[in-house]
Amino acid sequence: xxxxxxxxxxxxxxxxxxxxxxxxxxxxxxxxxxxxxxxxxxxxxxxxxxxxxxxxxxxxxxxxxxxxxxxxxxxxxxxxxxxxxxxxxxxxxxxxxxxxxxxxxxxxxxxxxxxxxxxxxxxxxxxxxxxxxxxxxxxxxxxxxxxxxxxxxxxxxxxxxxxxxxxxxxxxxxxxxxxxxxxxxxxxxxxxxxxxxxxxxxxxxxxxxxxxxxxxxxxxxxxxxxxxxxxxxxxxxxxxxxxxxxxxxxxxxxxxxxxxxxxxxxxxxxxxxxxxxxxxxxxxxxxxxxxxxxxxxxxxxxxxxxxxxxxxxxxxxxxxxxxxxxxxxxxxxxxxxxxxxxxxxxxxxxxxxxxxxxxxxxxxxxxxxxxxxxxxxxxxxxxxxxxxxxxxxxxxxxxxxxxxxxxxxxxxxxx
RNA sequence: GGGGAGAUUCCCGAGUGGACAAAGGGAACAGACUGUAAAUCUGUGGCGUAACGCUUCGGAGGUUCGAAUCCUCCUCUCCCCA
Numbered sequence: 018x019x020x021x022x023x024x025x026x027x028x029x030x031x032x033x034x035x036x037x038x039x040x041x042x043x044x045x046x047x048x049x050x051x052x053x054x055x056x057x058x059x060x061x062x063x064x065x066x067x068x069x070x071x072x073x074x075x076x077x078x079x080x081x082x083x084x085x086x087x088x089x090x091x092x093x094x095x096x097x098x099x100x101x102x103x104x105x106x107x108x109x110x111x112x113x114x115x116x117x118x119x120x121x122x123x124x125x126x127x128x129x130x131x132x133x134x135x136x137x138x139x140x141x142x143x144x145x146x147x148x149x150x151x152x153x154x155x156x157x158x159x160x161x162x163x164x165x166x167x168x169x170x171x172x173x174x175x176x177x178x179x180x181x182x183x184x185x186x187x188x189x190x191x192x193x194x195x196x197x198x199x200x201x202x203x204x205x206x207x208x209x210x211x212x213x214x215x216x217x218x219x220x221x222x223x224x225x226x227x228x229x230x231x232x233x234x235x236x237x238x239x240x241x242x243x244x245x246x247x248x249x250x251x252x253x254x255x256x257x258x259x260x261x262x263x264x265x266x267x268x269x270x271x272x273x274x275x276x277x278x279x280x281x282x283x284x285x286x287x288x289x290x291x292x293x294x295x296x297x298x299x300x301x302x303x304x305x306x307x308x309x310x311x312x313x314x315x316x317x318x319x320x321x322x323x324x325x326x327x328x329x330x331x332x333x334x335x336x337x338x339x340x341x342x343x344x345x346x347x348x349x350x351x352x353x354x355x356x357x358x359x360x361x362x363x364x365x366x367x368x369x370x371x372x373x374x375x376x377x378x379x380x381x382x383x384x385x386x387x388x389x390x391x392x393x394x395x396x397x398x399x400x401x402x403x404x405x406x407x408x409x410x411x412x413x414x415x416x417x418x419x420x421x422x423x424x425x426x427x428x429x430x431x432x
Numbered sequence: 433g434g435g436g437a438g439a440u441u442c443c444c445g446a447g448u449g450g451a452c453a454a455a456g457g458g459a460a461c462a463g464a465c466u467g468u469a470a471a472u473c474u475g476u477g478g479c480g481u482a483a484c485g486c487u488u489c490g491g492a493g494g495u496u497c498g499a500a501u502c503c504u505c506c507u508c509u510c511c512c513c514a
Contacts, residue, residue, distance in 0.1 A: 052476090187438095187510045250459090274452075274468075281469050314467040345468060370481065386461080389476050395463040423461075424468050 028052050034098045035088055037296065038289045040080070040217050040244040044223060047239030051211050055094070055362045062094040065210035065238065067150075067201055067222075068127040068282070070100050073132045075139075076262035077247035078255030081290045082214050084141040085243060089212070090144040098130045098136065099206050103154040104200045107323060137326070153207040154200055162196075169199055169225065170231045177221035198222045210238040217242050218254070246290055251280045269325045270353060273337035274425065276321035281306065281313045284320055291318040292323040350400075350419050354427040357413065368409045371396065378430075390422055397421045 020267040024032075025233035031237045042048060055062055064086060075083070086096045102125045104157040133147055157165065174195050175181055183190050198221055205213055205226030213223045223240040230237045245254045248261025255262045263275045279287065284306065288299040322334035343349050357378040363369055375396065381387035390396050398410070399418050412420075416432045 029500090116480060252459090276470055281467095283469090312467070313469070317467085317469075372481070383478080384480055384482085385478080386476085388482085390462065393475065395462045423463095 022057075024049050024053065024168075028056070031092065034325050035092070035241075038085070039241055041220070041240070042244040043227065043240040043242075047212075048241070051239055054211070057386060061091070061144075062211040063209055064089045064094050065098045065099060065205060065208060065213040065226075066096065066215070067099045067101055067104075067204060067213075067219075068132060070102050070105050070128045070132075073128060073135050074262075075135045075262070075266075076255055076264050077291050078248070078262065080139060080247050080265055081243050082171050082216060083136065084291075085241070086214055087139055087141065089283055090141040093144075094245060095144055095146060096140060097148060097210070098132070099208070100125070100132070100149045101201070101204075101209065102149045103151040104197060104204075115401070121386075123380075135266075148208065150200070150204050150207070154203065157203075163417055165199060165203060165229075166196065168229060171195070173225075173228075174198060178218075187401070198225040199229070202226040206230055206233055206235055209235060211236070212239045212241055214241050214243070216244050216254075231353045236263035244286065244290065246281060246286065249275055249279055251283060264323075265328050268353070269329050269333040269337035270340055270351065272325050272328070273321045273334075273341050276324060277314075277317055277341065279317070281317070284313070287320055287384050288323070292320065292327065294323055350421075351427060354419070354429050356429045356431055358431040359412070364412055367412050369412065371403055371410065372406060374410070374420065374430075375422065377427045378420060380420065380426060380428060 028049060032052055036042065066082065066086060082312055084207070090096055102122075104127065129147065129149070133145075136145065138194040177198065177258070179197075180190055182188075201222045202225040204210075206229055210226065210230075213226055215223050223238075223358055226302055227237045230297070231349075238322075246260060247253070248386060249257035250259070250261040250270070253261060257264075263272055267275075285299065285303050288294055288302070289296065294302075302316050302319065304310075305311040319339055320337055322331070325331075325334035325337055332372045340352065341419055344351050357370070358379060360377070363373065363377050371391060372381070372384050375381035375387035375390065376384060381390055388406045391403050394402060394404075396403045398420055400421075412432055415430045418430045420430060
């Protein structure tokens, strides 16, 4: 090994910081090597992240990857966001087999703009470049596409978990979907990516990028994988469509409430992936929670405050904590809650039926559900449990009244 | 191109003429217990002021007193062979 290729303690320390929370790196010593390359050439590394131009929704799960990118930027590197306007023609085959609606150019542009807007909450805009992959994919003619496709085998593509599962379960797989990893791999070739970031579920795509770069005589990128942040339900990947997410622009109170509802076993991952609390400290906190030395609830409060401090500020975290205790320990009603202004058609002869009230406020999907909620004792009106599903309320009694369903859903009424 | 299997409620999956708004499981929701955690237990299960009411079982027609179940055509998927 040449002298200027030696991994100094400084480089190792930096690499270790960049590796925090990652679930995999391909190849294992890739980060160190790329850092050496940077040292040698002085040229910032190209850190790639590919995005689907679907409606942006930045939540903690997505932020895991973005925060990692930010770390690279802070070390002087260049982030290249690739908006997959062309790959959107295919639609990432991950997840369901339902065909995705085609997006128009305007929609894609609009979404891209929104993305950049939201990304800048976490990323350093000056070190973020946004490219559309139609720029190069759009240039490929059929012959070039075929040549490209010849570099990968069906067996390789079928290794990918999504495909393998769908194949095993007799689910349809469109031929064009097989091209997705290839198209994404070509992005890496086109921008000469040094590192490609992605969730664990992008493993195949990212490795395909490495393969293709090698095939085409380019420097191979390093794949840096982040674990998939499990959503609030504790089972599935955090995503907006499932609804098990915490949006990075949510109010402190909302974030706090949601974070307090995660299971204890998820705390460690959330600490590591969503906060900057040092790893040793996280380990200590978790250990204390597990041994019963500290009430796990208090560790979770800390977690919630840490996260709120990132997206709002520390003070907001404290406030949310106090508010949460006021509501849950003291049983008081929250300061903020959705409001519903009654409309003309909602009442009859100055009175409104509870079940109807639940339906119009959106707290129950239908009368049947509303009836059930009341019968089961899940509904209270101004703090008093509603026992009778036939109960009627006079309009005058409704102004400013608080309707509560279940443990945590409130609506304030307006007449 | 030939042969076979299939499409059921949020998901998986039973159901082959009436007892089916449709088994069972999962998810979800509510209650109890808690720390708005986990686990456990109980309850709910389309809509509907609830009614022997209305609309559901890929789509459109048909047979029948009666269809998720039978017939015809259509759409989509999977498997095997070529």
